[in-house]
Amino acid sequence: MALFMMRSTVRIDRLTTIGGYIAGFALLFLIWHLAAVYLVKSTLFPPPMPVLERGWMLIEDGILQEQIIASLRRIAQGFLLGSAIGIPVGLAIGSFKPVRWLLEPWTEFFRFIPAVAMITVSVIWFGIGEESKVFLIAYTTIFVVIISTAAGVGAVGRDKIRAAQCLGANRWQVFGLVALPATVPYILTGMRLAMSNAFVTIVAAELIASNDGLGKMLWDARLFMQIEDIFVALVALGLLGFATDRSFRFLIRAFAGRFNATV
Amino acid sequence: MGFVTQGADVALVSLQGVGKTFSGRTGAWEAVRDFSLDMAEGEFFCLLGTSGCGKTTVLNMVAGFEAPTAGRILLDGAPVERPGADRGVVFQGHDSLYDWLTALDNIGFGLRLRGMGKAERRAKAEHFLRMVGLTGQGAKHPSELSGGMKQRIQIARALANDPRMLLMDEPFGALDAMTRAVLQGELSRIWAETKKTVLFITHDIEEACALATRIGVMRRGPGGTLKAIVPVDLPFPRERTSDEFMRVFREVHGLIHDEIHGAH
Ligand SMILES: Nc1ncnc2c1ncn2[C@@H]1O[C@H](COP(=O)(O)OP(=O)(O)OP(=O)(O)O)[C@@H](O)[C@H]1O
Numbered sequence: 001m002a003l004f005m006m007r008s009t010v011r012i013d014r015l016t017t018i019g020g021y022i023a024g025f026a027l028l029f030l031i032w033h034l035a036a037v038y039l040v041k042s043t044l045f046p047p048p049m050p051v052l053e054r055g056w057m058l059i060e061d062g063i064l065q066e067q068i069i070a071s072l073r074r075i076a077q078g079f080l081l082g083s084a085i086g087i088p089v090g091l092a093i094g095s096f097k098p099v100r101w102l103l104e105p106w107t108e109f110f111r112f113i114p115a116v117a118m119i120t121v122s123v124i125w126f127g128i129g130e131e132s133k134v135f136l137i138a139y140t141t142i143f144v145v146i147i148s149t150a151a152g153v154g155a156v157g158r159d160k161i162r163a164a165q166c167l168g169a170n171r172w173q174v175f176g177l178v179a180l181p182a183t184v185p186y187i188l189t190g191m192r193l194a195m196s197n198a199f200v201t202i203v204a205a206e207l208i209a210s211n212d213g214l215g216k217m218l219w220d221a222r223l224f225m226q227i228e229d230i231f232v233a234l235v236a237l238g239l240l241g242f243a244t245d246r247s248f249r250f251l252i253r254a255f256a257g258r259f260n261a262t263v
Numbered sequence: 264m265g266f267v268t269q270g271a272d273v274a275l276v277s278l279q280g281v282g283k284t285f286s287g288r289t290g291a292w293e294a295v296r297d298f299s300l301d302m303a304e305g306e307f308f309c310l311l312g313t314s315g316c317g318k319t320t321v322l323n324m325v326a327g328f329e330a331p332t333a334g335r336i337l338l339d340g341a342p343v344e345r346p347g348a349d350r351g352v353v354f355q356g357h358d359s360l361y362d363w364l365t366a367l368d369n370i371g372f373g374l375r376l377r378g379m380g381k382a383e384r385r386a387k388a389e390h391f392l393r394m395v396g397l398t399g400q401g402a403k404h405p406s407e408l409s410g411g412m413k414q415r416i417q418i419a420r421a422l423a424n425d426p427r428m429l430l431m432d433e434p435f436g437a438l439d440a441m442t443r444a445v446l447q448g449e450l451s452r453i454w455a456e457t458k459k460t461v462l463f464i465t466h467d468i469e470e471a472c473a474l475a476t477r478i479g480v481m482r483r484g485p486g487g488t489l490k491a492i493v494p495v496d497l498p499f500p501r502e503r504t505s506d507e508f509m510r511v512f513r514e515v516h517g518l519i520h521d522e523i524h525g526a527h
């Protein structure tokens with residue numbers, strides 16, 4: 001009985017959350033509408049309806065999906081590449097002092113050079129093809145993931161490690177069976193942060209050097225003064241980012257919720 | 264109750280003139296000085312002392328977490344150099360449990376390290392889960408357990424690994440009085456069942472009198488050391504209101520009182 005009540009409370013919580021999101025977005029669009037129609041009254045700031053209509057048209061023509069998929073594919077590739085490098089490096093920095101001494105200057109150096117500043121170099125090195133964008137996303141992902149992974153390793157409780165040692169664990173077992181699982185929530189949090197950086201980076205990169213993607217769509221729309229297209233791209237970015245971040249949070253909860261009641 | 268109260272046999276653990284000086288930003292601090300103790304196999308030794316007198320420091324050295332800066336510690340005649348599966352530790356807090364594992368998998372952790380198969384490991388873990396009175400709670404994660412339950416899991420985890428001795432650092436210190444009394448009773452029963460050698464740290468005189476075959480009272484630091492050893496030759500289970508119990512309690516209380524009195 002108690003269990004049933006808890007379950008249904010969780011479901012009601014979830015419904016409330018979703019209801020809240022819908023109401024929040026509705027309010028946002030309402031304010032946008034009011035601001036555009038009654039306040040700004042300019043063709044440079046279209047109200048939501050024409051923008052949504054234009055968006056629907058672009059979807060029917062298959063154009064919007066194409067741009068979205070182009071951008072998301074780059075994000076996914078760079079993000080996975082960056083995480084695949086960042087996680088082991090972060091683990092090594094957190095676990096071994098010499099590696100920390102050696103690599104910390106690197107991370108501390110590069111994390112202050114934003115990916116946006118690397119666009120020009122990246123275009124010179126890789127051209128305006130896929131490689132330059134994937135490189136930039138990987139770049140923006142790596143350092144965030146490294147830093148939060150290394151911090152996670154450092155935060156593993158001393159008693160957890162000692163307990164394993166006096167149960168007979170060797171160095172590798174301490175690493176693989178204690179330090180690593182204890183660090184998972186930190187890794188996932190780092191990846192979540194990196195994901196939002198990736199959205200910033202991909203738009204900037206596509207604005208400057210690309211043949212497709214949402215950033216390119218923004219750029220073209222500006223050139224041809226298609227103001228509705230600009231807003232379609234902006235709304236698409238916001239919604240995509242929101243959806244991605246929610247899914248990430250959902251994953252973190254699913255995988256790491258039991259690690260810590262406060263996640 | 265076949266236990267040995269004095270070091271008639273060859274000692275299982277022998278601390279010989281052990282000292283520990285910490286050197287840090289605030290200079291050197293001699294936490295423990297000239298600490299000598301022989302513990303016989305099967306005895307339940309309570310180390311009793313006021314806060315900061317060096318109890319944890321002694322336990323950490325026996326566990327092999329920290330090295331003495333003077334003297335030596337022998338286990339079965341061989342010097343202690345690092346932590347090992349022969350000394351199971353129950354920690355003061357419960358941060359040592361693995362949040363990502365179920366209670367049962369926490370208990371079976373040491374067995375897994377040794378490569379024991381899943382079925383056998385599970386059966387053994389269930390056995391120790393039952394021993395600490397948590398039958399049916401094995402699927403829960405530490406975040407779903409109360410403080411007392413977590414300490415039970417810690418004890419079961421240490422026991423499942425079948426160590427030569429148990430080192431317990433104020434394991435019940437953070438529990439309410441009722442839970443503490445229940446767990447003391449169960450620990451006493453488990454000790455009689457398993458015949459483990461126990462080094463048990465506490466600052467609770469009654470707890471020491473209820474559990475120990477010998478009580479070591481520590482002098483407060485700097486240079487904390489053993490001040491007196493009081494043998495407790497009372498049968499188990501201990502009757503806490505008996506005259507005999509009160510006599511031991513008063514004796515230990517007198518020793519501790521001097522310590523507290525000296526502090527202020
Ligand atoms: N790593 C350390 N560095 C410096 N000093 C330390 C360190 N660990 C302990 N000490 C000091 O050694 C003394 C003894 O500490 P210890 O933790 O052994 O006390 P305790 O008897 O376990 O106290 P409590 O009952 O409060 O747990 C204290 O004065 C403490 O400040």
Ligand SMILES: [Mg+2]
Pocket residue numbers: 318319320432
């Ligand atoms: Mg202590």
